[in-house]
Amino acid sequence: xxxxxxxxxxxxxxxxxxxxxxxxxxxxxxxxxxxxxxxxxxxxxxxxxxxxxxxxxxxxxxxxxxxxxxxxxxxxxxxxxxxxxxxxxxxxxxxxxxxxxxxxxxxxxxxxxxxxxxxxxxxxxxxxxxxx
Numbered sequence: 001x002x003x004x005x006x007x008x009x010x011x012x013x014x015x016x017x018x019x020x021x022x023x024x025x026x027x028x029x030x031x032x033x034x035x036x037x038x039x040x041x042x043x044x045x046x047x048x049x050x051x052x053x054x055x056x057x058x059x060x061x062x063x064x065x066x067x068x069x070x071x072x073x074x075x076x077x078x079x080x081x082x083x084x085x086x087x088x089x090x091x092x093x094x095x096x097x098x099x100x101x102x103x104x105x106x107x108x109x110x111x112x113x114x115x116x117x118x119x120x121x122x123x124x125x126x127x128x129x130x131x132x
Contacts, residue, residue, distance in 0.1 A: 010049065010056040011076045015122040018046045018061040024121045025050045025057065027093040053078040075117065075125035083114050083130040090118060090128070099125070107132060 015021040022032060030052035038045045043063030050057045055078070080086040083103055091098075095118055103116040112132030117125050 008055055010058045012058045012060060013076075013120070013122070013124050014066055015059050015061050016066070017121070018048055018059050020121045021059050021061075022048055022050060024095075025052050025059075028052065028090060028095070029093075030057070075127050077115075077127040077129040080128050080130050083116060083128055086128045086130075087116050105132075 013021070026032070030050045033049040033051050033056065035049075036047045038047065040063060045063060046061040048059045050059060055076075057076075078086075087098070087103065097119040099117040099119065103114055105114040106112070110131070113129060114132060115127050115129045117127050119125055
């Protein structure tokens with residue numbers, strides 16, 4: 001299968017409010033690539049594809065209530081070339097949901113990484129990741 005893989009297709013993210021999530025990712029530089037809906041027995045499931053940070057997010061709003069406790073995916077990581085600058089840009093976009101006051105520097109993990117997590121509007125955890 002590996003010889004056929006072209007890369008990441010998308011990361012699916014459940015959202016409570018698709019419009020709020022689209023606006024959030026647009027503030028961070030994302031762009032809507034498409035919208036759609038799928039009929040289900042419970043009602044219409046709303047979908048949107050958002051290009052963001054070199055990946056595509058598929059935002060999904062189900063017609064009924066969904067438990068979102070600690071978020072809707074464990075996390076997804078955005079690889080960055082300068083963690084401090086990326087975090088500053090996120091903050092400049094009005095996001096203040098960082099999970100820790102400081103970034104983590106882990107020189108022994110995967111050859112050295114530093115990261116910082118923040119959350120999106122539906123509790124999804126987003127990791128800014130810089131390889132050292």
